[in-house]
């Protein structure tokens with residue numbers, strides 16, 4: 001039974017890790033045409049009217065956005 005519980009715990013840890021990775025999204029600035037990781041300090045200072053959310057890095061680049069030099073997304 002110990003192995004059974006160890007397997008359940010392992011599955012939960014992996015699921016939580018994957019969920020965290022997929023929750024990381026990118027935020028673009030429609031004014032500067034740059035995009036950031038959501039934790040970048042520029043995102044906090046950004047005018048909410050200029051904020052554009054992206055689900056992936058590719059999505060931001062395809063939309064013509066340039067990676068931020070500080071957070072290097």
Ligand SMILES: [Zn+2]
Nearest residue numbers: 036040068071
């Ligand atoms: Zn940034």
